[in-house]
Amino acid sequence: MTIGFEIPVFGASAASKAIELGASRIELNASGSYSDGGLTPPLHELKGSSSVRVPLRVMIRPRGPPSEPQARDFIYSDEEFERMEASIQMFKETGxxxxxxxxxxVFGILKESQDIAEASTGRRKCWVDKERCNRLVEAARPFKTVFHRAFDEIVSCDDAGIAIDNRHAWRVGLDDLAACGFDAILTSGGLGNAIQNIDMLDRIITRAEVLRIEIIVGGGVRKHNIQRLSQQLKLKERGSTTYVHSACLSSTESECVDDDEVIGILSHLG
Incomplete structure (x- = not known):
């Protein structure tokens, strides 16, 4: 089976280069937003990328991680949510x-558990904000929707001391995203990099196949580990097209796609 190669880019010029090098899909983020995890691009960057000949996915994220050390990311105020909804509408209206x-x-919104016992330990669990995600999925139709690495926060809610087959937060999250109508999930199988979470990724992909949701494997995917990831996850043997996701940057400061990194990954994907 085919393994697709998605490259997140930061600006329109990077999109053109990534496609020339062989990307089969592009995730478009605002220039200068790599350190924030990717933010909603301005309209002119979509216009500069609209001639690409591969699928284009636009990031909808109004801000980066909160500055407070203990604050969880991907939890948004009403104003931030309204900005996300308005951004989707604006991009759609361009045609x-x-x-x-x-x-x-590409977007993702979480909500934290209100369990008092969890709050007292400082370890609130988080879940898919189904109400808001439903609204954004509906706003995005008829276009594809991807739930990004906010999913890894949900996976991390499971106690690491519990046997991996007995963990349940990721299953609840995956079922919630299927119910919301998402087409795909970008995940590293938990916090950290994909190579650290291979066992969990295997279970997520297996369950996602049943739910007919595409899993995009991302997080530290590089030419030196893509062969191990592909082999251990049996990506070429899966029943449908799967994707891996790597920014392939030469440096985080320049946000420039590295030719050798792209070529190295593609050589292993075949």
Missing amino acids: LLKKEHGDGF
Whole structure:
């Protein structure tokens, strides 16, 4: 089976280069936002990327991680949520995105448990904010929707001391995302890099196949570990097209796609 290669880029010029090097899909983020995990691009960057000949997914994220050390990311105020909804509508109204190309949007919103016992330990669990995610999925239609690495926060809610087959937060999260109508999930199988979470990724991908949700494997994917990831997750043997996701940056300061990194990953993907 085919393994697709998605490259997140930071600005329109990087999108063109990534496609020239062989990316089969692009995630478009604002220039200069790599350190924030990728933010909503301005309209002119979509216009500069609209001629690409591969599916284009636009990041919808109004801000980076909160500055408070203990604050959880991907939990947004009403104002921030309204900005996300308005951004989707703005991009759709341009007419630049094409359903037939597989274009779409990338976003994720969480909510924290209100359990008093959890609050007293300082370890609140988090879940998919189904109400808000439903609204954004509906706003995005008929385009594809991807739940990004906010999913890894949910996976991390399971106690690491519990046997991996007995953990349940990721299953609840995956079922919630299927119910919301997401087409795909970008995940590293938990906090950290994908290579550290291979066993969990295997279980997530297996369950996602049943739910008919595409899993995009990302997080520290590089040319030196792509072969191990592909082999241990049996990506070429899965029943449908799977994707790996890597920024392939030469440096975080320049946000420039590294030719050798792209070529190295593609050589292992075949």
